[in-house]
Amino acid sequence: xxxxxxxxxxxxxxxxxxxxxxxxxxxxxxxxxxxxxxxxxxxxxxxxxxxxxxxxxxxxxxxxxxxxxxxxxxxxxxxxxxxxxxxxxxxxxxxxxxxxxxxxxxxxxxxxxxxxxxxxxxxxxxxxxxxxxxxxxxxxxxxxx
Numbered sequence: 001x002x003x004x005x006x007x008x009x010x011x012x013x014x015x016x017x018x019x020x021x022x023x024x025x026x027x028x029x030x031x032x033x034x035x036x037x038x039x040x041x042x043x044x045x046x047x048x049x050x051x052x053x054x055x056x057x058x059x060x061x062x063x064x065x066x067x068x069x070x071x072x073x074x075x076x077x078x079x080x081x082x083x084x085x086x087x088x089x090x091x092x093x094x095x096x097x098x099x100x101x102x103x104x105x106x107x108x109x110x111x112x113x114x115x116x117x118x119x120x121x122x123x124x125x126x127x128x129x130x131x132x133x134x135x136x137x138x139x140x141x142x143x144x145x
Contacts (some may be wrong), residue, residue: 040068041069041079048124052057052078054100068112069128070098070105077128082112086120098122120131 041063051085053072061069070078088105098105111119 003070010029015144037063040133040136041067041128044129045079046129048126050125051104051114052076052127054098054103055104058098070104070125075130077130077133079126079128080112080122082117082124083121083123086112086114086117 003015044072052053052070053076056131059071059100063079064071068080068082070080096115099113101110105125107122107125109121112122113119121144
């Protein structure tokens with residue numbers, strides 16, 4: 001019997017000062033940035049895998065409401081496709097955890113938990129090629145975070 005455990009991935013608290021000094025991006029500007037980021041990650045993505053290790057202190061970067069980049073280490077970064085638009089960053093939703101089974105995250109089984117929204121099923125996991133990310137980075141930096 002598989003017992004899923006929730007591992008806390010990250011908690012982000014937005015400061016009032018940061019929110020007040022940053023003007024909100026228009027929807028079309030945000031969508032254009034998200035589309036460009038998704039294209040960059042998809043160009044560096046390998047073939048889908050069924051599971052990945054979830055050890056250490058993973059981090060994440062949002063791409064859009066249906067995709068995140070999950071970073072286990074600089075050499076182990078993954079593009080995750082979620083079950084649908086389940087994250088609305090405009091309303092302040094953010095990732096608070098990911099389920100895993102004995103230190104592994106499985107597609108079509110595990111979930112991303114977000115504040116202010118439903119948990120999202122992980123539909124696909126693709127390893128990212130750090131070299132390709134480096135080549136396509138506007139500032140020459142392969143890190144996503």
